[in-house]
Amino acid sequence: MMNVLLIHLLLLALINVTQAWSPTGSYAPGKVQCPSNHDLLREGDSISSEEKDWVKARHEKTDKALIEYLNSSNLTDFDAKKFIRNATRSPNIALAFSGGGYRAMLSGAGQFAALDNRTVGVDETNGLGGIFQSSTYLAGLLGGGWLVGSLAMQDFPSVDEIVLENPNDLWNLTETKQIITKVSVIRNLVPALWGNIQNFFKAVNGYNGKNGIGQELQEKEDAGFNTTITDIWGRALARQLLPKGKDNYMNASTWSDIRNNTGFKNHNYPFPMVTALVRFSKSKAYNSSLPVVEFNPFEIGSFDYSLNSFFDTQYLGTEVNNGKPVKNSTCVKGFDNASFILGTTSSLFNDFLNSLVCDDCHSVNFFLKMILRRVLTKLSNAYYDIAVFKPNPFYKSRYAKNEEIVNNSTLYLIDGGLADESLPLSNLMTKERKLDAVFALDNSENWPNGKSIIKTYERQFLDEDDKTVCPYVPGESSFQHFNLTAKPTFFGCDAKNMTDLAKDGVVPPIVIYLANRPFEFWSNTSLLGLKYSDPQKKAMIRNGIDVTSRLNHTLDSEWQACVGCALIRREQERQGIKQSEQCERCFADYCWDGSTFEVEGDYFPNVNFTKTGLTNDSMHLWDTKPGTSTNVSSISVLSYLGFKKRQLFDLFS
Ligand SMILES: *[C@@H]1O[C@H](CO)[C@@H](O)[C@H](O)[C@H]1NC(C)=O
Ligand SMILES: *[C@@H]1O[C@H](CO)[C@@H](O)[C@H](O)[C@H]1NC(C)=O
Ligand SMILES: *[C@@H]1O[C@H](CO)[C@@H](O)[C@H](O)[C@H]1NC(C)=O
Ligand SMILES: *[C@@H]1O[C@H](CO)[C@@H](O)[C@H](O)[C@H]1NC(C)=O
Ligand SMILES: *[C@@H]1O[C@H](CO)[C@@H](O)[C@H](O)[C@H]1NC(C)=O
Ligand SMILES: *[C@@H]1O[C@H](CO)[C@@H](O)[C@H](O)[C@H]1NC(C)=O
Ligand SMILES: *[C@@H]1O[C@H](CO)[C@@H](O)[C@H](O)[C@H]1NC(C)=O
Ligand SMILES: *[C@@H]1O[C@H](CO)[C@@H](O)[C@H](O)[C@H]1NC(C)=O
Ligand SMILES: *[C@@H]1O[C@H](CO)[C@@H](O)[C@H](O)[C@H]1NC(C)=O
Ligand SMILES: *[C@@H]1O[C@H](CO)[C@@H](O)[C@H](O)[C@H]1NC(C)=O
Ligand SMILES: *[C@@H]1O[C@H](CO)[C@@H](O)[C@H](O)[C@H]1NC(C)=O
Ligand SMILES: *[C@@H]1O[C@H](CO)[C@@H](O)[C@H](O)[C@H]1NC(C)=O
Numbered sequence: 001m002m003n004v005l006l007i008h009l010l011l012l013a014l015i016n017v018t019q020a021w022s023p024t025g026s027y028a029p030g031k032v033q034c035p036s037n038h039d040l041l042r043e044g045d046s047i048s049s050e051e052k053d054w055v056k057a058r059h060e061k062t063d064k065a066l067i068e069y070l071n072s073s074n075l076t077d078f079d080a081k082k083f084i085r086n087a088t089r090s091p092n093i094a095l096a097f098s099g100g101g102y103r104a105m106l107s108g109a110g111q112f113a114a115l116d117n118r119t120v121g122v123d124e125t126n127g128l129g130g131i132f133q134s135s136t137y138l139a140g141l142l143g144g145g146w147l148v149g150s151l152a153m154q155d156f157p158s159v160d161e162i163v164l165e166n167p168n169d170l171w172n173l174t175e176t177k178q179i180i181t182k183v184s185v186i187r188n189l190v191p192a193l194w195g196n197i198q199n200f201f202k203a204v205n206g207y208n209g210k211n212g213i214g215q216e217l218q219e220k221e222d223a224g225f226n227t228t229i230t231d232i233w234g235r236a237l238a239r240q241l242l243p244k245g246k247d248n249y250m251n252a253s254t255w256s257d258i259r260n261n262t263g264f265k266n267h268n269y270p271f272p273m274v275t276a277l278v279r280f281s282k283s284k285a286y287n288s289s290l291p292v293v294e295f296n297p298f299e300i301g302s303f304d305y306s307l308n309s310f311f312d313t314q315y316l317g318t319e320v321n322n323g324k325p326v327k328n329s330t331c332v333k334g335f336d337n338a339s340f341i342l343g344t345t346s347s348l349f350n351d352f353l354n355s356l357v358c359d360d361c362h363s364v365n366f367f368l369k370m371i372l373r374r375v376l377t378k379l380s381n382a383y384y385d386i387a388v389f390k391p392n393p394f395y396k397s398r399y400a401k402n403e404e405i406v407n408n409s410t411l412y413l414i415d416g417g418l419a420d421e422s423l424p425l426s427n428l429m430t431k432e433r434k435l436d437a438v439f440a441l442d443n444s445e446n447w448p449n450g451k452s453i454i455k456t457y458e459r460q461f462l463d464e465d466d467k468t469v470c471p472y473v474p475g476e477s478s479f480q481h482f483n484l485t486a487k488p489t490f491f492g493c494d495a496k497n498m499t500d501l502a503k504d505g506v507v508p509p510i511v512i513y514l515a516n517r518p519f520e521f522w523s524n525t526s527l528l529g530l531k532y533s534d535p536q537k538k539a540m541i542r543n544g545i546d547v548t549s550r551l552n553h554t555l556d557s558e559w560q561a562c563v564g565c566a567l568i569r570r571e572q573e574r575q576g577i578k579q580s581e582q583c584e585r586c587f588a589d590y591c592w593d594g595s596t597f598e599v600e601g602d603y604f605p606n607v608n609f610t611k612t613g614l615t616n617d618s619m620h621l622w623d624t625k626p627g628t629s630t631n632v633s634s635i636s637v638l639s640y641l642g643f644k645k646r647q648l649f650d651l652f653s
Helices: 002-017 049-072 080-085 101-115 143-153 159-165 182-194 197-203 213-222 229-241 255-260 338-344 349-357 366-381 451-459 476-481 495-501 534-553 559-575 581-590
Strands: 030-033 041-043 093-097 137-140 271-278 292-295 299-302 309-312 330-333 387-389 411-415 437-442 489-491 510-515
Touching (some): 093 143, 101 143, 101 159, 101 437, 143 229, 143 255, 143 338, 182 197, 182 366, 197 213, 213 229, 229 338, 255 338, 271 338, 437 451, 437 559, 510 534, 534 559
Parallel strands (some): 093 137, 093 437, 137 271, 437 510
Antiparallel strands (some): 030 330, 271 292, 271 411, 292 299, 299 309, 387 411
16 A cells, blocks of 8 residues: 555656746756736735745645644644634644755755655654644755755655665665766866866766766856856756656756646645855855745745845746836746756855865875865856856845845855854744744754854844744853753743744744654764765765654654644644643753853864763664564665664775
8 A cells, every 4th residue: 555655746746847847848948938017026024925826725735744643642632623613713833944055955955855745654653754744844955955946846745765676766866876086087187177167067976978967057157158167066966856758857947847846736845945056145154144036836035134035946047127127028937947956056166176186185285285275266266166147136126235146237145054043043033924833853063053044043133034933042162061962952942031032923933853863873964065975875864864863763752742732732832732741841841941051162062962962971872673674675764774783884984
């Protein structure tokens, strides 16, 4: 039964990916008739009417799924059906996946799997399966964006399908599949330094030959659009994240094509989005005052003060003035190529290259480092290290406040994580989306220390960010001192305590914070690591499941119920309903109580983990699966990944 269902879903996904195209049927954008009487721009003072309608329909599904989740988690003194039916509005739950390269993509995939009731084993073993089904929004940036994008473009297969059945060889990060290898870099250094800098890109896996990345870029250039390293990076990522199919790794598929996916049209999955930042001056200072741009299936844009505009995603590439097409009947489609968007949320290519020349690594010798540095400088000076959106969709936008952005014919976007806000929270937690609860799945930093959510918290007080609502969080040293990264922590448990943070009457949501930490695997792999063997990849995912399921619920048999308590909290508060004794107990366990332990500077007193905390004692990894694997061919991440305790792999030697 289960197999049939999965195969069915898979077939749907395959059918969907071949439906929509750039008008050229290739990586190049193409010309189309403009929509009649259509202003492509709107003010960033609300969510779009399309999103509103979509969310309304989605709520019919999430309400049902949430009732199922709450029923299966055995909340005491609680009638889920009655509660949701009588709610003032449907609860808005969101999932936010942080950046952190492949580490974040893989740990995030494990966290995702544990929240998805289709992951075999997760619901029966008291996972948090059903939360994904109960969620309205889903956001990612960088590695988290790759996860969200890879799934969304395929109409949301389960992680089981991708990792275990893997008919399309996706997420294969083994040596020969790497985007770039040291050997290929070295081979192409000299021609790049003394010849055309573009020669260097021949080092990228899949660049050369027919249907190679080089040809794809040429097609875009020939159509009159600039390409940069982000295009190459995006197309290289496509070769790992998207199925090869007949259409060469979905080379004509666009982000707005998500609208046409069956699952999206039927509101079966949360509303997906990825984020990036606007760089509006040549200075390389990245800070929280850069506007956050989101790409959702309907729009690209920002709620932030300086941009305050949204543009119809499918018409990106159209030359506009204040949202009106300049050539009044000719518009462009296909510019919002899916892999280009995934490259944009992670324009980290130079950093990956830089990691080969880091001062303290011995990966290449001194002479090569010197040459590589010069090539990188050359690339950077040629403006190749940034995503170029030309024409600028916000050109002369009447809603934007920043002259530099609106008067430039090009919009420059950079990696969403560069201002240290590695979780895509500021846009997600905008008052316009009225979230009740958000899962902050933090795989940024090798072992996260709260920095990312602290940035979101601080950002809400800037003039730039006049719409985000984020609960109180303590500083990094408190995260360390109180073990807030070693076990799940809820922030913003009491709405009454946050009236000062509310904007237009919208109180911050409860944040369910889950940070990467080791259980079965040392999952603090390098941000810039490109290589994972198949067992390493699965172990990363497995560890993500452990983090989310609290080691298969061995650490707290009420964990599922406690998450339920958090999900219903805001609605209870709206109705003035008192918490059950069980939920009070949960909140005493999981809520940050407001205590702080602030010290100046870096504070890393403890480097090792216990099951629930940080310690300076020695540590070992835990094994959740005492060898009861039944059927190896059964589609279960849980059973399939039940390896014995793993040693620390030397992943990137
Ligand atoms: C998962 O949840 C959805 C929504 O509640 C439900 O329709 C579906 O049957 C569930 N799937 C499994 C495998 O439990
Ligand atoms: C809920 O209760 C049922 C019946 O008592 C039990 O089988 C199940 O394991 C419980 N689930 C949780 C999450 O405690
Ligand atoms: C339904 O909600 C209203 C307020 O929204 C509340 O007064 C009433 O007690 C609720 N009824 C139930 C059965 O929960
Ligand atoms: C990944 O790709 C390599 C090289 O093509 C192949 O040998 C290997 O079987 C693939 N791994 C998986 C898990 O499919
Ligand atoms: C973009 O393309 C134009 C025309 O082809 C060219 O003059 C310009 O230098 C290009 N800009 C970049 C940043 O490559
Ligand atoms: C979605 O499908 C419709 C009808 O097939 C088509 O007209 C439209 O262009 C598609 N939209 C996108 C964004 O692909
Ligand atoms: C557009 O921005 C780029 C990068 O900051 C800058 O070099 C260029 O001069 C700007 N162009 C205009 C017209 O302001
Ligand atoms: C564009 O608009 C102008 C003025 O509104 C009109 O004169 C012209 O015919 C239009 N061009 C096309 C190609 O529709
Ligand atoms: C309660 O509010 C105060 C500010 O009024 C804040 O400092 C404190 O951290 C909050 N406590 C919690 C648990 O959020
Ligand atoms: C943090 O965890 C350690 C190790 O489990 C424990 O000894 C310590 O008491 C915990 N600290 C707090 C504030 O709970
Ligand atoms: C952490 O645990 C490892 C492995 O048991 C041990 O070798 C190391 O000394 C511990 N680190 C610290 C700082 O105690
Ligand atoms: C998780 O726990 C359940 C029992 O609650 C057990 O049946 C299952 O095998 C465990 N799964 C793993 C992967 O350890």
